[in-house]
Amino acid sequence: MRRGGGRPALPFAFLDPDLLRDQVDDALEAGDRALERRQLGGHGVADRDPWPGMGSGTGHEEDEHCRRCRRADRNRQRVFAFDEQARNEYLQSGRRQALRPVWAIRCKTRPDPPTARMPRVPDQPTSRLLLACPDRPGLIARVSGFLADSGLNIVDADQHSTAEGRFFMRMVFDAVPAPERPELERRFAAEVGAPFEMDHRFADSEQRKRLAIMVSREDHCLSDLLWRWRSGELHGEVIAVVSNHPDHADQVAAVGLPFHFVPVEPEARAEAERQVLELLGEVDLLVLARYMQVLSQDFLDALGAPAINIHHSFLPAFVGADPYRRAHERGVKLIGATAHYVTPELDAGPIIDQDVTRVSHSDEVADLMRIGRDIERLVLARAVSAHLDDRVLLDGERTVVF
Numbered sequence: 001m002r003r004g005g006g007r008p009a010l011p012f013a014f015l016d017p018d019l020l021r022d023q024v025d026d027a028l029e030a031g032d033r034a035l036e037r038r039q040l041g042g043h044g045v046a047d048r049d050p051w052p053g054m055g056s057g058t059g060h061e062e063d064e065h066c067r068r069c070r071r072a073d074r075n076r077q078r079v080f081a082f083d084e085q086a087r088n089e090y091l092q093s094g095r096r097q098a099l100r101p102v103w104a105i106r107c108k109t110r111p112d113p114p115t116a117r118m119p120r121v122p123d124q125p126t127s128r129l130l131l132a133c134p135d136r137p138g139l140i141a142r143v144s145g146f147l148a149d150s151g152l153n154i155v156d157a158d159q160h161s162t163a164e165g166r167f168f169m170r171m172v173f174d175a176v177p178a179p180e181r182p183e184l185e186r187r188f189a190a191e192v193g194a195p196f197e198m199d200h201r202f203a204d205s206e207q208r209k210r211l212a213i214m215v216s217r218e219d220h221c222l223s224d225l226l227w228r229w230r231s232g233e234l235h236g237e238v239i240a241v242v243s244n245h246p247d248h249a250d251q252v253a254a255v256g257l258p259f260h261f262v263p264v265e266p267e268a269r270a271e272a273e274r275q276v277l278e279l280l281g282e283v284d285l286l287v288l289a290r291y292m293q294v295l296s297q298d299f300l301d302a303l304g305a306p307a308i309n310i311h312h313s314f315l316p317a318f319v320g321a322d323p324y325r326r327a328h329e330r331g332v333k334l335i336g337a338t339a340h341y342v343t344p345e346l347d348a349g350p351i352i353d354q355d356v357t358r359v360s361h362s363d364e365v366a367d368l369m370r371i372g373r374d375i376e377r378l379v380l381a382r383a384v385s386a387h388l389d390d391r392v393l394l395d396g397e398r399t400v401v402f
Contacts, residue, residue: 125205126174126204127152127172127173127202127203127204128170128171128173128202128204128205129171129173129188129200129201129202130169130170130200130201130203130390130393131168131169131193131198131199132167132169132199132200132393132395133166133167133196133197133198133200134165134167134196135161136196139196140157143169143171143192144171146192147171150184152176153174154171154172157170157171157172158170158171160400166395168395170390170391170393170402175204175205175206176204181204188202208235208237209235209236209387209388210236210282210283210284210285211237211283211284211287212239212241212287213225213242213286213287213289214241214276214287214288215241215243215248215289215290216244216245216290216293217292219248220290221289221290221380222241222248222251222252222290223251223377224377224378224380225289225377225384226255228381228385230255233385234385235388235389236285236384236388238257239280239283240258240279240280241259241260242260242262242276242279243259243261243262244261244262244292245261249261260279264293270298273298273299276299277299277302277303283303284305285305285306285307285384285387285388286303286308287307287380287384288307288308288342290310295307295342300344306342306387307342308339308383308384308387309339309340309341309342310339311338311347311376312337313335313336313337313338313356324365324368324369324372325365328363328368331361332359332368333358333359334357335356335359335368335371335372335375336355336375336379337354337355337372337375337378337379337380338351338379339351339353339354339379339383340383350394350397350399351398352383352386352387352392353383353386353401354379355378355379357371357375
């Protein structure tokens, strides 16, 4: 029996048992001969390991992305499926402690594949503490000691000290029952917060933040956010979508959300902003998913919630319309996107997330726009998730993102 490429395939259960034993022995001997030919060198070869790519002599471990690992794992599993003795001998040989699935193990000879770095949705409800204060010895011990004395187990902790002597920390611990939260927060403020001059706040993972989305004609960021919200990746509740164009009404209605069309005329901008504020009501976050209108200071003050904007990372080099065409004319080699908090100064708020990718002379304007859209929606999603998960702390005009 042969499979693609003319290579002999290992037998299936309907074959004669004696023939099966002979073919298993042949497979084992072939592994030993291959090992000797390679003189114990190269990728994944271990001392007398008949399974090239699966040994420990070079510090190599299985990885689903390694072709030799996948091939060796398939061959080994086929043999073990028909020969229990070979399997037991392999486990007792000391080469492997257990048969683990390939995808559960990392390969030490190749870098990790790129990831979107999106946070994992928590499995259990938790409470969070975010704080910033002057740096000094004993801060972590004091905070963790308070939580331990309160009978709360810490499940995650991040901290950072700046060169300017500022300390930032985010702690995640067992969820505090709602009736006990006010007393816990009062005690922390009196016993820890005030003595250490802390700016702090508590949050609860079960209290989903309300967010609204504003968008203009381009819908790539809107579509991505709606998909992540429906799939449960965004730990928040989208309450409405507002646009100065009617283009996306059907798309938003299809996911069961209210869509508000509020046209913006230059001479009636204040009235349009007033309508938006009335439509949104109370929100915890406003996301500008390629909303191409400048929001006034009066609007931001009346909103009473932070707003996150996304734009291409050409700024300030290519301000204004058609930035990708002008970037192509200048022969840029990197394009990217920036997500930041909105401030009265245009596109100058504290940066939450950024990303770039390399382009070349072969990329046309349409290619730059397509690549740019992909980066924009990913960067915006990461920034929104970081805010919803209480992983962003402000440090003046900068941010600390855990």
